[in-house]
Amino acid sequence: MRLIRILLAFLCIAFGIGVVALNADAVNLDLLWIEFSLPLGLLLLSVLLLGALLGGMAALLSRGEASTPAAPAEDDEASAG
Structure with missing residues (x-):
């Protein structure tokens, strides 16, 4: 797996050099x-x-908000008053 990442990094660098x-x-x-x-x-x-x-x-922020659990509602104080 590490070899694939290194090859992919070299391909990206070669692509960048070619474009420039x-x-x-x-x-x-x-x-x-x-x-x-x-x-x-x-x-x-x-x-x-x-x-x-x-x-x-943007993807990280949108995923982060959806995975955060909502705080439970405090119904004890509302029903006592």
């Missing part, structure tokens, strides 16, 4: 108040990584 090498043209990224000039491949990989991180966090 084949998309080396510079593009301008204008974010209204900041402007960047980055290689297209680096920008593509950055957006892919950001999307994966945000999607993973």
